[in-house]
Amino acid sequence: MSVFKQIFAVTGMNLKSVPQRLGSSFVIVIGMAGVVGVLVAIGAMVQALGDTLLSTGSENRAIVLRNGATSEISSILSPQAIATIMNAPGIARTPEGDAAVTTDMIIAVNLEKKDGGLGAVAVRGVSPQAFFVRPEIELVEGRMFEPGLHELIVGRNAQLEHEGLEVGDRIELRNSVWTIVGVFKSGNSHESGFLADVDTLISAYQRTQVSSATVLLTSPGAFDELEAAITADPTLDVQVLREPEYYRGQSEEVQAILSIVTTVVAGIMALGALLAALNSMYTAVSTRAVEIATLRAIGFGSAGVVVSVLVETMLLAVVGALIGAAAAWLLFGGNTVSMGNQVSTLVFQVRMTPSLLGIGIVLACAVGFVGGLPPAIRASRLPAATALRAV
Amino acid sequence: MAAIVSIRNVLKGYSRGKQRVEVLHGLDLDVEEGEFLALMGPSGSGKTTLLNLIGGLDRPDKGEVVVVGERLDRLSSGRLAQWRARNVGFVFQFYNLLPVLSAERNVEVPLLLTKLSAKERKRRVHAALELVGLADRAKHKPTELSGGQQQRVAIARALVSDPVLLVCDEPTGDLDRETSDSILELLQLLNREHGKTIVMVTHDPKAAGYASRRLYVDKGVLVDRTMGAAA
Numbered sequence: 001m002s003v004f005k006q007i008f009a010v011t012g013m014n015l016k017s018v019p020q021r022l023g024s025s026f027v028i029v030i031g032m033a034g035v036v037g038v039l040v041a042i043g044a045m046v047q048a049l050g051d052t053l054l055s056t057g058s059e060n061r062a063i064v065l066r067n068g069a070t071s072e073i074s075s076i077l078s079p080q081a082i083a084t085i086m087n088a089p090g091i092a093r094t095p096e097g098d099a100a101v102t103t104d105m106i107i108a109v110n111l112e113k114k115d116g117g118l119g120a121v122a123v124r125g126v127s128p129q130a131f132f133v134r135p136e137i138e139l140v141e142g143r144m145f146e147p148g149l150h151e152l153i154v155g156r157n158a159q160l161e162h163e164g165l166e167v168g169d170r171i172e173l174r175n176s177v178w179t180i181v182g183v184f185k186s187g188n189s190h191e192s193g194f195l196a197d198v199d200t201l202i203s204a205y206q207r208t209q210v211s212s213a214t215v216l217l218t219s220p221g222a223f224d225e226l227e228a229a230i231t232a233d234p235t236l237d238v239q240v241l242r243e244p245e246y247y248r249g250q251s252e253e254v255q256a257i258l259s260i261v262t263t264v265v266a267g268i269m270a271l272g273a274l275l276a277a278l279n280s281m282y283t284a285v286s287t288r289a290v291e292i293a294t295l296r297a298i299g300f301g302s303a304g305v306v307v308s309v310l311v312e313t314m315l316l317a318v319v320g321a322l323i324g325a326a327a328a329w330l331l332f333g334g335n336t337v338s339m340g341n342q343v344s345t346l347v348f349q350v351r352m353t354p355s356l357l358g359i360g361i362v363l364a365c366a367v368g369f370v371g372g373l374p375p376a377i378r379a380s381r382l383p384a385a386t387a388l389r390a391v
Numbered sequence: 392m393a394a395i396v397s398i399r400n401v402l403k404g405y406s407r408g409k410q411r412v413e414v415l416h417g418l419d420l421d422v423e424e425g426e427f428l429a430l431m432g433p434s435g436s437g438k439t440t441l442l443n444l445i446g447g448l449d450r451p452d453k454g455e456v457v458v459v460g461e462r463l464d465r466l467s468s469g470r471l472a473q474w475r476a477r478n479v480g481f482v483f484q485f486y487n488l489l490p491v492l493s494a495e496r497n498v499e500v501p502l503l504l505t506k507l508s509a510k511e512r513k514r515r516v517h518a519a520l521e522l523v524g525l526a527d528r529a530k531h532k533p534t535e536l537s538g539g540q541q542q543r544v545a546i547a548r549a550l551v552s553d554p555v556l557l558v559c560d561e562p563t564g565d566l567d568r569e570t571s572d573s574i575l576e577l578l579q580l581l582n583r584e585h586g587k588t589i590v591m592v593t594h595d596p597k598a599a600g601y602a603s604r605r606l607y608v609d610k611g612v613l614v615d616r617t618m619g620a621a622a
Contacts, residue, residue, distance in 0.1 A: 009503040016491040294487040297448055298548075299476025299504050301469055384472075385448040 006304035007311075010295060014288075014308040015315070021287065024280040025316055031273035032320025032367060033327065036360035039266040041328040043356045045337055046258045052348040053251035056188035057244035059220040060092075061133065064213040064230060067237045071250060072106050076209040081236045085213050088229040090222030094132045100216035102130035105198050107205060109173055111162045121158055122193035123173065125201030125210075133216040137190060142167040142182030147197040150204070153182035155191035157347035160336050174204050189247075192347040214243070270367055273317075277371025281313050285379040292379050302380035309379050313372025314365050321364035325357045395556060395588050396422035396445055401454035403440055414440045416611040417454070424555070427582040427589045429602035438592045438608040439560060445590055446558040447475045459555055476504045480549025484561035486541040488533040494544045495520065495529040501552045519547035523577060539570035546577060550587075557581065559591040563598050575601040 018025050064085055069075035077085075082103055092100040105125040110118045128147065131137055145151035152171070159165045170177045178196070185191055198210060217223060220242075227240040241249075285292065292305055329352045337350050398420040404413040414437040422428050422445075430438045443449040444456050447463050450471075456463040459478045466474060480501075481487075488497045495516050502512040520526045523543040533541050542562060549557055559578065563571035579601050581587045591602060599605045607614045 006504065009500075013489055013491065017489075020491065290485075290487060291489055294481075294483070294489070295500070296472065297446075297475065297481050298501050299472050301472050383449070385443045 003301065003303050006300055007307045010300060010304040011308040011311045013291075013295075014312050017288065017291075018312065018316075021284055024283050027276045027280045028273070028313065028316040028368075028371075029320040029323065031269075031276040032317045032364050033324035035266060035269040035273045035367070036321040036324035036364060037328045038269055038324075039262065039363065040325045040352065040356045040360050041332045041350075042258065042262040042265070043359065044328070044332065044350045044352050046255050046262065047353065047356070048337070048348045048350050049258070049346065050251045050255050051351075052189055052346065053247045053254075054244065056190065057242070057247035059242065059244060060217050061243040062215045062217060062223055062226055062240055063243050063246050064215065064238050064240050065211075065246075067239050069239070070253075072104065072212045073108075075211050077103070077211070077213060077238065078209060078236070081230075081238050082210065082213060084233060084236055085215065085230055088215075088226050090217055090226035090229075092216040092218050094129055098129055100129055100133050101213055102127040102133045103198060103210040103213045104130070105201055105205075105207065105210045106212075107173075107201065109171065109194075111171065112164070113161060114163055119161065121162060123152065123196060123201065124190070124193055125196050125198030127198055130195070130214075133214055134186070134190070136188065137184050137186045137195070139182050139184050142180075145181055145196055148200055149197075150176055150178040150200065151181045152178050152194045152196045153184050154180050154194050156183060156185045157191040157336070158193055159183065161192070161347045173201075176204055189346055189348075266363075270363065273320075274367050274371045277313055277317065277367060278374060281309060281372050281375035282378070284312075285309065285375045285382075288379075289382055293382050293384050296382065296384040305380045306376040309376035310369060310372045313375075314368030317364040317368030317371070318361055321360045322357075325352070325360050328352065393424055394421040395424040395426075395459060396420065396590070397455070397457040398441075398444065399455040401444065401451045401456060403437075403444065403449070403451050414611055415444075415451070418612055420606075420613060422588065422590060424588055425582070425586055427579065427601070427603040428591065429599035429605045430590065430592045430608055431594065431596070431599050431605060432608035434594075436608045437611045441608060442558055442560055442590060442592050445556075446479050446481060447471050476501065476552070478554050478556060480552070480554040480557045482542070482545050482549050482557060482559040482562045484564040486533070486538075486545040486565075488541055488544055488548075490533050493530050493532055494525060494536065494547075497533070497544055498547045498551050501548060505552065515551055516547075519551040520544075522550065523547045537570075538566050539574060542566065542570075542574050543577065546574070546581075550581065555588060557587050557589045559589060561593055562591060563593070563595065571595070571598060 064077065065072065065075040066077060086099045086101055094100055107123050108120045109123055111121050113119045139153065140156065142153070145153055154165045165180060167180055167183060169180050171180070184195065202210070215226065217226065223242055230236065230238060230240050295305070332350050333352045335350050336347060398418060401415050401418045402413070403415040404411055418441065430441060432438045440449070444451055445458060447458065451464050454464070461474055463471065463474070489500065498516045498519050499512055502515060517526060520529055523546050525540060525543050525547065528536060528540060533544070536544065562578065563574050566574060575598055578589055578591070582589050593599050
């Protein structure tokens, strides 16, 4: 008889005996469910965060920042730099014939969150050309803000996260009251904040400089021409980035931190599950010592015994992984999650993907294999003579 | 008749912590084909160790063990397992049936090591259960059978692959007198009618009375009590 047939036969007998060992089997299933549940939930969050940031960038747009600035918050652009940008080649034109450039200024305001406490929300002052540069921004309720008036439009995700952001509500910015006159959607990170007229915002905050300039290119290929023209003047001290490149940088920074957290948390839990699997399978092997020795006495080889124990552990771990992933999907799938710092809060929807489930199953197989191998080897080394002395 | 078991000058010991315990001391034994041999002796005398060597479950430290024409002391663990599957049927004191399997599935287990078709396996399982008088209990799990019935299933399992040698370790040690007698009568039938060579370890003189020959193991050597000399 081939080794495979033996393995199949012994594994079948092993699996049939699982209901007799439900308690220790559950330890493996529940342990692995916890690991994969956490891994999938955090992984989905990290992925959704990255997707949201990356979707904010467009190949047709470029962003100009102060040299060395890693984000718009830490950037300022001089009026001289703005003038150079406006006259640079490769920039699309609005129907009115203006350069398709929005010069933005970003400030943060702390607002009460729906689940209690305060959270930072970004208020982005934009030029009138902003809606031509970023056509994905769409007014879904109310009307557009009027330049010169203390008016704002609010993103739908910001509304979900914070109290009192309905059309007609008022918020206080730098000792002045601003009225929310509309609601917009954009499907990206802008939807987590406010938009207002940049000149009105600059005036309210008594500043003279904007944070960044976002340019709509005539085509993605026009970027090099634009960059060359803007960076030709060394006194401007600016950098030009393709928008996806800028948001990828933003995303990678946050994702790197979250990935470390995920790895540490899931790693500790996986170690726990591994020890649980080891303990459970050592117990299972010990409980079934007579059966295993009987099979060995009858003539079954050690390969069948080793593989059957490994298959059982891995199967239980995979069942746990599926339960964990299903629980994470039921509890967090489609949920709105917010992540913020002192400057802004990003609100996004968690999405479960098949790749995350795949990672969970691979991890479960790995934990099952490592947790099952030492007990499997012990099982295969049980002296067959034990069967004759068993009580 | 030819010797089916030939053991020469066998030494076997075990380590218990730092202590070495010698169990068999240069033991010789021949078992003829078709014999029903009962090995008796006090606890710790070495009779189970001897049975394990005959059944290929263990190897001697020194000496020759030839069973069914094979030098067992020279075989690797894997080859020894294959040899056991082909040549030996085991009957244990506590039956050692697999609790999750029905009687017929338990009996079928040794046949899973052969190339027989499912149909042929089924036929042989039915024949074995018929022989031990349990054809009507084929679908029952071990927990649904009495001790005597479980031992009959175990005997059917030992027989199903048609081995030349049956190795029985206290086959009636867990059974009442009446059931013991029926099991021993079954073993006697298998020996007399079906030509199976049987080596049985037992404490029970009455059980040993069913055998065609009785040997006593004492302090690691064979003793013929009636003759008072080494066998």
